[in-house]
Amino acid sequence: MGKKINVGFVGAGYWGQKLLPKFLSAPDAAVRVVCDIHSGNRAAVQQKFPQISTAESCEAVLTDRELDGVVIATPPASHFSLAKKALDAGKHVWVEKPLALRLEEGRDLVQLARAKKTVLFVDHTFLYDPAVTMIRDMIRQGELGDIYHLYLQRLNLGRIKRDSNVWWNSAPHDASIVLYLLASRPKSVNLHGYRYLQPNLEDLNLAVIEMCDGTSAFIYHNWLYPENTAKLTVIGSKRLLVYEGKFEKRSVTVYDYEVEDSMDGGRLMDGLPTTIPSKMIAERELQGFQDQEPLAAAVKDFLESIRDSRAPLSHGEFSLQVLAVLEAGDRSVRSNGEKIPVEF
Amino acid sequence: MGKKINVGFVGAGYWGQKLLPKFLSAPDAAVRVVCDIHSGNRAAVQQKFPQISTAESCEAVLTDRELDGVVIATPPASHFSLAKKALDAGKHVWVEKPLALRLEEGRDLVQLARAKKTVLFVDHTFLYDPAVTMIRDMIRQGELGDIYHLYLQRLNLGRIKRDSNVWWNSAPHDASIVLYLLASRPKSVNLHGYRYLQPNLEDLNLAVIEMCDGTSAFIYHNWLYPENTAKLTVIGSKRLLVYEGKFEKRSVTVYDYEVEDSMDGGRLMDGLPTTIPSKMIAERELQGFQDQEPLAAAVKDFLESIRDSRAPLSHGEFSLQVLAVLEAGDRSVRSNGEKIPVEF
Known part of the structure; x- marks a missing residue:
């Protein structure tokens, strides 16, 4: 196994806290930082996973040079702008569903990921x-x-x-x-x-x-x-x-x-x-x-697609059809x- | 208890054969004749209820002077014309749902029943x-x-x-x-x-x-x-x-x-x-x-509404709204x- 894939989290609410343990137990990944604007969510993460640093602002995380990938688990209305910033910074992106709230915005993200040659994964867990x-x-x-x-x-x-x-x-x-x-x-x-x-x-x-x-x-x-x-x-x-x-x-x-x-x-x-x-x-x-757990399999596919430079099963183009x-x-x-x- | 209400059946298929025993066990009713164009249905009725006469043609039944009421349990497309004939002949009518296939036809039946002062009952069993x-x-x-x-x-x-x-x-x-x-x-x-x-x-x-x-x-x-x-x-x-x-x-x-x-x-x-x-x-x-059986209660309401000259719960006007x-x-x-x- 090569170098671990460094991941930052944006959003640690209900779903972010479900997702975090799957990344923590993936042997390929190293979660470096979790940011959330709500202090309650940060406190919950610190209590459960004291080894992870937390931050209030997402700005630093989205452009952090040390991070290979960013996981966006925030309310739907923020998906587009957060994913755009992360892709702009050359990050691989895991974004919760829906990819965006408008097809036009989804298209932008897919094109941007293509131009930057990064993985754009949308969490259609099923x-x-x-x-x-x-x-x-x-x-x-x-x-x-x-x-x-x-x-x-x-x-x-x-x-x-x-x-x-x-x-x-x-x-x-x-x-x-x-x-x-x-x-x-x-x-x-x-x-x-x-x-x-x-x-x-x-x-x-x-x-x-x-x-x-x-x-x-x-x-x-x-x-x-x-x-x-x-x-x-x-x-x-x-x-x-x-x-x-x-x-x-x-x-x-x-x-x-x-x-x-x-x-x-x-x-x-x-x-x-x-x-x-x-x-x-x-x-x-x-x-x-x-006995097989879908969310862990999704995390595995995301990480492997980064490592192997290939599209994950739940890639941006597929999600564009969902968005349509x-x-x-x-x-x-x-x-x-x-x-x-x-x-x- | 007064004179029994004489009833004729038009149609003795799947539902007609379910309905017939309810009329046979109603103390107020006397089923005089069951007609059906299919010989198989007539034979089934004769075998189960040898005391009832059967007929092939419905024409005689619809205008039979001895009958107070007619039960129409035929395919939907025939409801309007059969009910119209029976109402024209002054009969009280039980018609299976739907009352008719067109609102206009339903209105005709309701008006006709009003003019003839007869009961128009539609079998909305629920x-x-x-x-x-x-x-x-x-x-x-x-x-x-x-x-x-x-x-x-x-x-x-x-x-x-x-x-x-x-x-x-x-x-x-x-x-x-x-x-x-x-x-x-x-x-x-x-x-x-x-x-x-x-x-x-x-x-x-x-x-x-x-x-x-x-x-x-x-x-x-x-x-x-x-x-x-x-x-x-x-x-x-x-x-x-x-x-x-x-x-x-x-x-x-x-x-x-x-x-x-x-x-x-x-x-x-x-x-x-x-x-x-x-x-x-x-x-x-x-x-x-x-422990209460809806279809028997419906038959009871139909018969009592004839005897008491009142509208049954499931009357023609209600059924017109359904038809709309x-x-x-x-x-x-x-x-x-x-x-x-x-x-x-």
């Missing part, structure tokens, strides 16, 4: 869940048949955000899963969003994504829901699949089903029954991914749910 | 589920706080219809529940529908209903889904409620929750945390409705999911 990889392989190999539809729900009660709405918080996960799993490109987004808790922030929404190949996806988010879940259902022509994606409780279940072969193109012939019988044949839970879906949704919800084309 | 009545009372008494949102799912695998799409099959139930529970009127419907199994019939859809008072409802239908469920979730400002509405497995669960009172109108003040903590306090399952939502959805799905105002 790409590193081996369960998701397994589902992707099953889809590519045709095990589920033709894919008709994805249904994603991210429902919870607990962490209602004050600085961004439910779409910008949850959709980066769901859009990344949709784009990673499906071979087709997104065509349009309708986003129906509602505000019940705070006057300016949607806390409940439903997105309808249509893909170029006719596949569709519904994404349902709700910050006030009795069940705490992150669930994906894949509707295929041969099989159905349910992925429970909460990190603490992951499972993948596959359902074999059968639709009786009595369809004649939709014309009802006299004497034919008015229903097409269909039935479930088998249900089985898949194994083999539960997010932005289309944003425009849709502001146009009262209108269908908005997704533009790259 | 109005007779005591669990639904209980939820309505809780909402009216403010036990759930302000109502924000309803989420309804009707998902199954088994009976894929060949003669009508998933919206016209399932939405009469869900729209009737929404309109019965909420005090406000429906303002608009977006319907996003997709066809995967048959070229001309949607098998999967998502409706967004906005009510005049700002409440919203999502209705999700899918004919290919691993879980067989009919579930309503009510999001209120004080409590959340989940109603499992499959007749064979009904339950109502209430969740008390708390959102920390630190909201200041959406402006993020320096030093305030970026999330609003919220948490579940208690969960309890309600009792007292499981159905028609708006129908127009929306044909306009690619556009928001369509609901007109009465």
